[in-house]
Amino acid sequence: DGGITQSPKYLFRKEGQNVTLSCEQNLNHDAMYWYRQDPGQGLRLIYYSQIVNDFQKGDIAEGYSVSREKKESFPLTVTSAQKNPTAFYLCASSMGFEGYTFGSGTRLTVV
Amino acid sequence: AQTVTQSQPEMSVQEAETVTLSCTYDTSESNYYLFWYKQPPSRQMILVIRQEAYKQQNATENRFSVNFQKAAKSFSLKISDSQLGDTAMYFCAFPRGGSEKLVFGKGTKLTVNP
Numbered sequence: 001d002g003g004i005t006q007s008p009k010y011l012f013r014k015e016g017q018n019v020t021l022s023c024e025q026n027l028n029h030d031a032m033y034w035y036r037q038d039p040g041q042g043l044r045l046i047y048y049s050q051i052v053n054d055f056q057k058g059d060i061a062e063g064y065s066v067s068r069e070k071k072e073s074f075p076l077t078v079t080s081a082q083k084n085p086t087a088f089y090l091c092a093s094s095m096g097f098e099g100y101t102f103g104s105g106t107r108l109t110v111v
Numbered sequence: 112a113q114t115v116t117q118s119q120p121e122m123s124v125q126e127a128e129t130v131t132l133s134c135t136y137d138t139s140e141s142n143y144y145l146f147w148y149k150q151p152p153s154r155q156m157i158l159v160i161r162q163e164a165y166k167q168q169n170a171t172e173n174r175f176s177v178n179f180q181k182a183a184k185s186f187s188l189k190i191s192d193s194q195l196g197d198t199a200m201y202f203c204a205f206p207r208g209g210s211e212k213l214v215f216g217k218g219t220k221l222t223v224n225p
Binding site for chain 2: 031033035040041042043045048050058088090092094096097098099100101102104105
């Protein structure tokens with residue numbers, strides 16, 4: 001079955017450390033997205049990519065970086081510049097205006 | 112700026128009753144799509160229903176239906192015969208700038224009581 005796989009499910013980051021969240025899809029979707037979810041804030045767009053080797057900043061890109069070297073993969077790196085990284089991160093993909101397919105999310109906690 | 116507003120942070124309903132969740136949005140686009148997503152306690156986001164703005168007929172998916180008022184920019188979700196499994200956060204979403212990127216409301220937490 002086609003879908004989106006996010007890993008790990010839980011991730012712990014020490015102060016000053018970079019961490020990378022994985023997102024892989026086998027839906028043959030062109031567009032992929034990263035959202036951050038905080039209590040009471042809904043989902044906020046971090047980065048998105050519409051084609052391979054191209055991506056754009058969303059509303060809260062500071063302290064994050066991405067790459068899109070393959071159509072199937074869109075990893076997100078949370079850098080040490082992100083001062084408040086504790087949140088739930090959701091990856092999604094889409095093709096046209098059918099709506100998003102989401103991964104199961106990664107819970108990132110600073111320790 | 113394109114925004115999506117869900118004015119009810121929390122709602123509760125008794126099992127088997129009907130509940131309506133509100134959503135309003137702001138856009139200058141004339142042709143677009145609107146979505147409702149469900150996020151149960153597992154936190155997996157699930158597409159509930161999709162509405163095409165150029166269609167006058169309201170979308171329906173089993174017990175879920177929408178009341179789409181294009182002039183009023185309103186897109187409410189009605190859940191009939193509520194079930195315990197409907198307990199979840201519900202998010203209204205709307206594409207920004209005619210693209211596929213979605214902007215989400217802050218969500219409504221729905222609790223279905225036995």
